[in-house]
Amino acid sequence: MAVVEVVVPGRPIEGRAPPVIVSVTTVAIVASALLIYVSQAFLLTEMLGIKRLSQAVLIIPIAVAACYYFVSRPGRLLDPLIGFALVKLVTEMALRGQASYILDSLASVFALMVLACAPEESFEAGVKFLVTFAGIMALMALIQWVMLFQDPSLAKFVIEVSDNGAVLNTIDHPIALLALHGDQDYSLFGVPVVRMQSFAKEPSLNVLYFMLPACLAFLADSRSCRLWGIAMLAFCVLSLSGSVFLTLGFAGLMWISLFVTTIRFAIPYGILIFMGVFIFAVKYFGLEPLMDAFTYLAQYGDFLNKGASLTDRTGGAVLNTSAALASPFGSATLSDIPGPWLINSALAAGWLGVLMLIWFLSRIGRQLDTYYSNTRFLSWRRLGSLLLLGSLAMIVVFNDYQMGNYAGLILLAFIYRTIQLKNQRIGTAHRRFSA
Secondary structure, three states, X not given: OOEEEEOOOOOOOOOOOOOEEEEHHHHHHHHHHHHHOOOOOEOHHHHHOOHHHHHHHHHHHHHHHHHHHHHHOHHHHHOHHHHHHHHHHHHHHHHHOOHHHHHHHHHHHHHHHHHHHOOHHHHHHHHHHHHHHHHHHHHHHHHHHHHHHHOHHHHXXXXXXXXXXXXXXXXXXXXXXXXEEEEEEEEEOOEEEEXXXXXXXXXXXXXXXXXXXXXXXXXXXXXXXXXHHHHHHHHHHHOOOHXXXXXXXXXXXXHHHOOOOOHHHHHHHHHHHHHHHHHHHHHHHOOHHHHHHHHHHHHHOHHHOOHHHHHHHHHHHHHHHHHHHOOOOOOOOOOOOOOOHHHHHHHHHHHHHHHHHHHHHHHHHHHHHHHHHOOOOOOHHHHHHHHHHHHHHXXXXXXXXXXXXXXXXXXXXXXXXXXXXXXXXXXXXXHHHHO
């Protein structure tokens, strides 16, 4: 792939230091990572009024690198995530024709191709950038949380957003530059606290924008990545998001189940069984048992009262399941309610798209099983593996918010290839040791 030579200014030509060489692929990988936080429901660039410009600038190196790999490595188009993005792109053009979703699917195809084909050095540079950027966003929100916990009166200066993502007030204090917050307040140790969401549209997106990058940070397992991973995990817990708590609960269940089964079975078969049981229970027994359980939990903290979210997502899951079964080639109408990932993906990309995702889940399950078996019982890598298991289970069973769009697909591609590269290095080391 072509490289860009960056010459440090101010040095004599004769005795200058070696030039800094940056490959186009590295630029494309970094742009792919940054575009996660520019597209869709992360509102930072939208607040600054530069969202469309940022998207246009970032897609250029991604498209250039992708076109090179389309020609040189066309076999990569058979990768399941790329296949899903292609099927969704075709379905979007054929059935719905919404320009924003067509562009999102096209950007997904480009970025996934680059992530699948990039050299290791370029890919790892992108991983470090992604973890660092997400970690900085989480740390900024944590600083805001501490400031508000010490002085709740500062909450009036924090930027609020409406349900549709519109900014409701102006920047009148530096604390507003750290993060947004919604209109829900809770109490912790008798002190009012806000639900942290950084610049995401709502706290339920914290699994996408921060829990998955935290998984990536722990799986990458460098010192700096671990520190950022700890910051992101702390942010997710203190955000009081029901989706985060459900992710942690699933991670605990997965940890227990691994004493009697394997990750190869847990992903995809275990979480598919979870999804089937969940939809069956809601359809035939209703919401009352679940609502009673959450009402009971809410006595220990009002932040555990998730009745509204539960009603929306479970009701939508049953309705969308019926629509998905009747739409083998996708639906002309998409659901605006997050729910089980494979169900909503059937509406977006048809049954073929669902098969692609199950194929991907099977592949990541095999890779994660190998990775997990080569980790110590108490290690950051094992923590990252369990958090990833919990995240995937929560996404497949309950809340797929933005997972089928650019941000979710690219994060999964980063995580999958990180695990794959780690396994390749472990295999190489074992072969050298055996020799």
